[in-house]
Amino acid sequence: MKEEQSKPAPEYLLGSPEQQSWMKKYFFSPRGLGFLEPGIVGLDDAKMSAYNVAKSSYQIRPDVFNMNYLSKTVGLGKEEIIQRMQRMYEQRTIVFVMNPAVSVYGWGLYYWMVKLNENTPPEAKAELSEWFQNKDDICTGYECQGDFDFYNGNHMRVIDNLLYDVLEPWKNRPEVKYVHLCPIRRDLRESHVNQFDCPGDGYREVLWGPGQIEKLAQVQDKLDLPDLKIIQALNAKRPMEDFFDFKVLAEVSGLDEKAMLDGIKELVEVKRIIVPLFHLNFMKLNLTNRMFVIRLFQNIPCCRKAEISDELSAIKEFNTVKEFSDSFYDIILWAYNEITDIPALRAKLNSYSEIEEIKEADMTRMYRRWVCRLDDQNGYWEECVFTDDFLQDRTQPGGPECTIRKGAK
Amino acid sequence: MKIDAPRKYVIDNLKHFLNPSSIAVVGASRYPAKVGYKVIQGLKDWGYRGEIYPVNPRADKVHGLTAYKTITDIPGPVDLVFVAVPAHLVKMTLEHAVAKKAKIVVIATSAFKEIGRGDLQDRLTQYCRDNKLPLFGPNLVGMGSPYLNFNCGFIPYLPIKGPVAMISQSGANLLAALGNSTTMHFGMSFFVGLGNKADVDFSELIEYGNTDPHTKSLAIYIEGLDSPTAFVKACTSVVPNKPIVVIKVGGSEIGVKAAFAHTASENEGTSDAFYDQLFEQCGVIRATTFQEFLDISLALGLQPELKGDCVAMITNGGGSGLLSCDHFERLGQPMQELSSISPDLGLRIRTYMPMFGSPLNPVDISGTASPVHYKGALRQAMRDPNVDMVYCSICPTAVTDVPGVVDVAIEMYEAYKPLGKPFVMECQGGAECLEAIIRLRNHGIPAYATPEQAVNAIVALRKYSKIKEKFSKKK
Numbered sequence: 001m002k003e004e005q006s007k008p009a010p011e012y013l014l015g016s017p018e019q020q021s022w023m024k025k026y027f028f029s030p031r032g033l034g035f036l037e038p039g040i041v042g043l044d045d046a047k048m049s050a051y052n053v054a055k056s057s058y059q060i061r062p063d064v065f066n067m068n069y070l071s072k073t074v075g076l077g078k079e080e081i082i083q084r085m086q087r088m089y090e091q092r093t094i095v096f097v098m099n100p101a102v103s104v105y106g107w108g109l110y111y112w113m114v115k116l117n118e119n120t121p122p123e124a125k126a127e128l129s130e131w132f133q134n135k136d137d138i139c140t141g142y143e144c145q146g147d148f149d150f151y152n153g154n155h156m157r158v159i160d161n162l163l164y165d166v167l168e169p170w171k172n173r174p175e176v177k178y179v180h181l182c183p184i185r186r187d188l189r190e191s192h193v194n195q196f197d198c199p200g201d202g203y204r205e206v207l208w209g210p211g212q213i214e215k216l217a218q219v220q221d222k223l224d225l226p227d228l229k230i231i232q233a234l235n236a237k238r239p240m241e242d243f244f245d246f247k248v249l250a251e252v253s254g255l256d257e258k259a260m261l262d263g264i265k266e267l268v269e270v271k272r273i274i275v276p277l278f279h280l281n282f283m284k285l286n287l288t289n290r291m292f293v294i295r296l297f298q299n300i301p302c303c304r305k306a307e308i309s310d311e312l313s314a315i316k317e318f319n320t321v322k323e324f325s326d327s328f329y330d331i332i333l334w335a336y337n338e339i340t341d342i343p344a345l346r347a348k349l350n351s352y353s354e355i356e357e358i359k360e361a362d363m364t365r366m367y368r369r370w371v372c373r374l375d376d377q378n379g380y381w382e383e384c385v386f387t388d389d390f391l392q393d394r395t396q397p398g399g400p401e402c403t404i405r406k407g408a409k
Numbered sequence: 410m411k412i413d414a415p416r417k418y419v420i421d422n423l424k425h426f427l428n429p430s431s432i433a434v435v436g437a438s439r440y441p442a443k444v445g446y447k448v449i450q451g452l453k454d455w456g457y458r459g460e461i462y463p464v465n466p467r468a469d470k471v472h473g474l475t476a477y478k479t480i481t482d483i484p485g486p487v488d489l490v491f492v493a494v495p496a497h498l499v500k501m502t503l504e505h506a507v508a509k510k511a512k513i514v515v516i517a518t519s520a521f522k523e524i525g526r527g528d529l530q531d532r533l534t535q536y537c538r539d540n541k542l543p544l545f546g547p548n549l550v551g552m553g554s555p556y557l558n559f560n561c562g563f564i565p566y567l568p569i570k571g572p573v574a575m576i577s578q579s580g581a582n583l584l585a586a587l588g589n590s591t592t593m594h595f596g597m598s599f600f601v602g603l604g605n606k607a608d609v610d611f612s613e614l615i616e617y618g619n620t621d622p623h624t625k626s627l628a629i630y631i632e633g634l635d636s637p638t639a640f641v642k643a644c645t646s647v648v649p650n651k652p653i654v655v656i657k658v659g660g661s662e663i664g665v666k667a668a669f670a671h672t673a674s675e676n677e678g679t680s681d682a683f684y685d686q687l688f689e690q691c692g693v694i695r696a697t698t699f700q701e702f703l704d705i706s707l708a709l710g711l712q713p714e715l716k717g718d719c720v721a722m723i724t725n726g727g728g729s730g731l732l733s734c735d736h737f738e739r740l741g742q743p744m745q746e747l748s749s750i751s752p753d754l755g756l757r758i759r760t761y762m763p764m765f766g767s768p769l770n771p772v773d774i775s776g777t778a779s780p781v782h783y784k785g786a787l788r789q790a791m792r793d794p795n796v797d798m799v800y801c802s803i804c805p806t807a808v809t810d811v812p813g814v815v816d817v818a819i820e821m822y823e824a825y826k827p828l829g830k831p832f833v834m835e836c837q838g839g840a841e842c843l844e845a846i847i848r849l850r851n852h853g854i855p856a857y858a859t860p861e862q863a864v865n866a867i868v869a870l871r872k873y874s875k876i877k878e879k880f881s882k883k884k
Contacts, residue, residue: 044495044520049497052495052497053497053498056494056495056497056498057498057501059466059467059478060466060478060479061501251500252497252498252500252501253496253497253498253500253501254497254499254500254529254532254533255497255529379439379468379469379470380439381467381468382467383438383439383440383467383468385440
């Protein structure tokens with residue numbers, strides 16, 4: 001733990017060879033937020049077909065995933081795997097999603113943390129919670145307990161739209177102590193799966209801490225070890241041929257098998273702009289996620305900040321790792337309380353002399369993730385509500401809006 | 410896909426299309442702004458009384474109704490399957506519909522032939538044909554009937570009850586007609602959006618319209634005819650009983666491409682002249698503008714055919730009379746002077762006009778005409794055995810009692826309806842004329858806001874009479 005505390009400043013200087021080599025280390029070079037790149041495809045593009053067919057049918061046809069590969073990997077019969085996946089879905093313990101590299105799609109991914117004043121009446125928090133739950137523009141959101149009360153996120157093209165439309169309606173309420181914007185600069189890991197901005201060649205590696213999966217199988221009664229192995233195998237870094245069964249996808253959809261394979265391979269493996277993955281509904285498994293929100297001293301250069309993010313992302317117990325930009329805070333890390341040595345993680349974080357402050361909170365309610373509603377209690381499990389602010393100026397009252405937003409009012 | 414003639418199993422199953430006892434809505438959504446939600450909302454709001462089964466594997470309940478994972482999980486029988494899922498799920502849905510022995514499937518989903526997936530569309534169509542499951546769509550907006558309180562699709566209006574069956578490839582133009590129905594009282598018997606019409610074709614709905622007791626005329630919006638032989642067969646058998654009006658679009662150079670991109674309609678190698686000839690061959694009346702399409706189908710639905718060329722026009726405005734007689738002539742059906750229609754009619758009508766009025770034809774009873782004058786002139790014209798029809802126009806002046814004239818027109822129409830002569834009205838002016846048009850239409854009188862519209866309608870009534878005569882003889 002000591003070596004981090006005394007780590008010397010890097011040799012990195014603008015224009016130096018070290019800077020150039022640092023730049024090469026990152027799949028996505030540093031860029032602005034909401035950077036629209038040529039080569040992206042719409043979510044209904046033919047290249048997305050394999051994902052779209054599977055996303056729309058896995059609820060009743062789990063065999064859209066490659067049962068030969070799964071059977072070989074987890075050592076269970078195909079029929080048993082199908083039944084297990086069906087049960088896991090019906091228990092609402094798993095959901096199949098796709099994480100897009102939002103920054104290259106032209107959105108900024110803006111998370112924001114909300115802290116309420118001490119002694120805020122529970123009904124005031126509940127009212128805000130309902131507002132966040134029903135605000136379709138919030139694509140990811142959680143109610144929390146601890147150093148802050150809510151952690152939500154939006155993908156938006158124009159930051160003014162976020163400020164005016166999503167934050168303004170409530171941020172000046174007397175019970176709100178602060179709202180801190182945390183725009184994402186690098187997405188390193190989501191739901192145990194390494195993402196586009198992870199260091200080295202770790203893209204799409206699936207990570208769990210030693211013994212975590214076995215422990216998870218013990219602390220709850222919905223998923224057993226073989227179930228978890230199936231999910232682990234699905235999320236594993238394998239070519240798309242192992243992920244989907246393209247024959248079944250073609251059988252379900254009538255679309256061309258090869259075209260679907262070529263399309264999804266290009267997006268996931270070559271362009272690296274989407275990562276399909278299975279997300280565990282940790283709340284259904286009676287797990288709580290601990291969030292560590294880290295603030296570095298402001299004189300820490302960004303190259304070092306990136307290094308720290310990379311170092312922390314090497315800790316497999318963190319199921320989610322993201323780096324912020326232009327914010328009071330710099331890094332967020334998640335780990336499950338029930339299957340992780342949280343004090344050890346905290347001690348590790350505290351060993352960094354560059355860290356000025358760590359805020360901690362546990363998630364107690366989830367609203368949405370990846371634009372997908374997770375509030376089963378309201379009857380909206382996996383209802384995907386995709387809204388964004390494309391072509392909209394929400395600073396102007398009465399301006400044109402997308403239909404879903406209008407319908408929701 | 411092409412058919413050579415209307416298919417019996419399709420026509421037999423069409424009774425489930427507008428009057429199903431149960432509907433599975435595949436892709437039923439819990440979110441109010443999504444199509445899959447609107448379909449169920451529309452069914453409920455407009456008074457559908459059959460069973461509704463939402464199908465959505467992610468939901469337990471939709472609209473307060475139990476949701477099913479697939480069609481095959483539904484406990485009861487399913488007459489109609491309405492599909493509002495993405496294109497990539499349609500194949501599986503059709504397989505489930507066949508397994509469930511559904512009677513009809515309606516696919517609202519887009520993204521088939523119109524975006525280059527013709528092969529997929531054809532394969533799905535063939536699958537339905539192999540299993541004798543009539544398929545509507547894909548890429549359609551919905552269908553319904555005001556007589557059955559049935560509005561199935563994402564359609565914000567239910568038209569008022571009336572005589573016109575509207576069959577449209579275009580959802581947008583169908584919606585325009587439906588909107589017109591609610592505001593202008595264009596009455597419909599049923600309406601159908603056909604979209605890409607991969608399987609069920611115009612011809613089968615034309616046959617269905619022939620058997621529907623509420624349908625008196627058929628209005629058909631065409632972007633492309635895949636099965637002209639079947640179309641001709643169906644029209645030929647129907648026109649002796651009921652008039653058919655078509656509007657055929659996509660004939661311009663860029664329109665050919667636009668029609669393909671819209672509803673995958675193929676017009677390459679055809680010309681407007683080809684369609685003129687085809688429509689002539691099968692006895693349908695072709696409209697050139699959408700307004701004319703609506704106007705003449707309404708007149709043909711409400712009124713009997715015009716059996717002769719002797720049209721008497723009663724107006725209080727010389728201007729509307731002039732616009733009318735010029736337009737009649739342009740359309741090849743010139744008006745005749747009243748004296749040549751019936752030598753004494755002019756004299757008799759003179760009693761109901763001031764000395765500066767004109768009994769020529771148009772009969773100008775002048776701007777000072779009161780309901781009493783209208784009543785007398787209309788009665789004389791209607792009663793005259795040499796007059797084949799009466800065309801009445803109101804041009805409000807400061808002294809015109811428009812509601813009073815409308816009362817008189819309705820009274821005279823009702824009184825002389827047994828004579829079987831058509832009666833058409835034109836009311837040009839402000840809000841009082843709009844109200845007059847709506848009241849007249851509510852009483853079964855085709856009424857229009859301009860002389861040209863009225864004349865188009867009258868000429869169509871005459872055309873239909875000739876068509877009927879010709880095709881009845883053939884039959």
